[in-house]
Amino acid sequence: MDWLHLIILSLVQGITEFLPISSSAHLILPSQVLGWPDQGQAFDVAVHVGTLLAVLICFRHEVIATTRGWLAHVFRRQVSAESRLGWAIIIGTLPAGIIGLLLEDYIEQYTRSMLFIAATTIIFGLLLWYADVKGRRVAEMDQLTWKSALIIGFAQALALIPGTSRSGITMTAALLLGFTRQTAARFSFLLSIPLILAAGGLKAVELAQSGEAAPWNDIFIGAALSFVAAFLCIKLFLKALDALGMLPFVIYRLLLGVTLLFIAL
Known part of the structure; x- marks a missing residue:
């Protein structure tokens, strides 16, 4: 993989994975707009490892406490806020x-065009703005129920469509349910852990089954760059979220969507 492509795509993946602006759209577009070749399975594995490490380190205390609480509930029937959060993450992931x-092949075949991505970028950007403006923003993490987790989980399934943004749609759903911006963002990030782990593991298996020699230099560099970008992004996003709200990301999505429409048409 070309070094310039590797560096740019790794940084883009790390920056966009947790911001509500769609990482999948940003990784698909270089091949369609700039004519770059597909980044390949090794790159996918690398950036998944990098972003997974970033969110695990940023939320290490929550991850450890939630895991312990969930295990205590499973084996000793001890109910706690942490055990409820653990079950909420599981329910939201399903x-x-x-x-x-069920639909991966269909989605891959019919939803990766630039025009489609432009439309979803704009539509879900406007929905994020509506949720941020109209949401009551009063509920905290300890008020998360299995029903709200399931609703957010179904919203997360929409992120299989390129241009939607996994973090964006889960935050949108949480805001519409009345959760605070911080709770919406933090639950979205915690909810990403099982999916990133599963997606990265699947890509690793596919890479191993392909019989291709693993380009370890690309993997290490891609993982390191995406880790740094994702780690800084999470920290800065959470720090600035209450002051800035979602409007800057909505504006970015609208500008990006209009630009893509202009290119596509």
């Missing part, structure tokens, strides 16, 4: 996992 397995 819709995207099941729907992804």
